[in-house]
Each structure stands twice: as structure tokens, then as C-alpha cells.
Amino acid sequence: MALVLAALALAGCATTTVTGGKTPAQKRAEIDRMARDTLDRLFEQNPPARTLYDKAYGWAVFDNLKLSLFLSGGGGAGVAVEKPTGRRIYMRMATAGVNIGLGGQKYQVVFLFQDRHTFENFVEIGLKAEAQANAVAGKTGVNAATGFTNGMAVYQLTEAGLMLQADISGTRYWPWDELNQHP
Structure with missing residues (x-):
């Protein structure tokens, strides 16, 4: 229980920054x-991603900060966009786990959704990305995606550029109610 609380505290710090x-x-x-x-x-570093984006029903982008001090925790914010309607759903994310090491990493994750069903599941139910990370990655790795796997393609970018493999395991995404209530 203490591990979970510490990881959530780290995630809260990352989100507020x-x-x-x-x-x-x-x-x-x-x-x-x-x-x-x-x-x-993404399009500059991986031109085939543009073609996949053009075919996608929707997309989501998250800005994340992950911190590690024996426990890892992180948090961030993003937006999911339904391309046919332009509807924007603002979302939060948090990650927690056990990690050997000390440090921090800022990165962005891009999701491309093949169809309405996959998009709606993501924004309404959220995603607990553990088994899903492997299911989306398939055999070639997430950032090598030139097609959709299980309705999604995932890319992770850092300051150094596009990563060879995205690490979204242990991460949860959900709607940010405060930002989705427009006056």
C-alpha cells in the first residue's frame, strides 16, 4: 500500500508541473x-506515421513526466481528438511501478485509433496500459508501426527523438472532467 501511495504522490507532482x-x-x-x-x-521523424494518421479515426497525444527513486511514478495530460467531428476530450494519465534507479524522463506518447469503437473505448473507459502495450506493439515494436494492431498504433517521443519501443505499461489514461466542462 505504501508503494502505491508513494507512486501516486510522484504522479501528482509530475502532473502539477x-x-x-x-x-x-x-x-x-x-x-x-x-x-x-x-x-x-512525429511526422518529421517518422514520415510513414503521417499516412497512418491520415487513415486514423482519431488520435491522442500525452505529455508525460516520469520520476524514479526506487519507485517510479509519473503523470501528465493530453487530448484525444475524434477526427470526423473535431470533438476534443482532455485527459490525464498516471503511471506507477517499482524501479531500480534514480532519475526522471519527460516524453510524449501518440495514439492513433483505427476506428470509432477503439477511440470511444479509450476516451470513455480509459486505458489501463499493461497487456494492451504488448498487444498494440505486436512483433515489430510500437514505433515501427506501419499499420494498426488491435485498432491502435502507439509512438513515444523523447527529447532525443522517437524511441524504438514505447513503454506505456503500468499507465492509466482517463478523461479530465474539469477541462471537458466548457462554459
Whole structure:
């Protein structure tokens, strides 16, 4: 239990550094800007991802900060977009686990959704990415994706560039109610 509480505390710290002290409108604008910049970087570093994006029903981008001190925890924010309607669903994410080591990593994750069903499941139910990470990756690894696996393609980018394998295991994604209530 103490491990879970410590990991959640780390996740809370990471999330507040991304969006703390801002109005909902400012948070949405910051998340939208991050998402545009991340997609631009993805298409520049992996041109085939553009073709897959063009075929996708929807997409989501998250900005994450993961910290490790024997326990790992992280958190972040993002947006999922339904392309046919332009509907935007702002979301949060958190990750927790046990890790040997000390440090931190900032990275972005891009999800591409093949169909409405996969997109809706992600935004309404959320995703507990453990077994799903392996199911999406298939045999070639997530960032090598040139097609959808189980309705999704996943890419992870760091400051150093596109990662060979995305690590989304132990991560949960869910709607951010505060940002989805528009006046």
C-alpha cells in the first residue's frame, strides 16, 4: 500500500508541473499546443506515421513526466481528438511501478485509433496500459508501426527523438472532467 501511495504522490507532482496554477482555458490551450508540436515532430521523424494518421479515426497525444527513486511514478495530460467531428476530450494519465534507479524522463506518447469503437473505448473507459502495450506493439515494436494492431498504433517521443519501443505499461489514461466542462 505504501508503494502505491508513494507512486501516486510522484504522479501528482509530475502532473502539477505540467498544468499547475492555470485556468481551464489556459490548460486546454497548453495541451493543444503540445499536441500539435508533438504530431509535427512525429511526422518529421517518422514520415510513414503521417499516412497512418491520415487513415486514423482519431488520435491522442500525452505529455508525460516520469520520476524514479526506487519507485517510479509519473503523470501528465493530453487530448484525444475524434477526427470526423473535431470533438476534443482532455485527459490525464498516471503511471506507477517499482524501479531500480534514480532519475526522471519527460516524453510524449501518440495514439492513433483505427476506428470509432477503439477511440470511444479509450476516451470513455480509459486505458489501463499493461497487456494492451504488448498487444498494440505486436512483433515489430510500437514505433515501427506501419499499420494498426488491435485498432491502435502507439509512438513515444523523447527529447532525443522517437524511441524504438514505447513503454506505456503500468499507465492509466482517463478523461479530465474539469477541462471537458466548457462554459
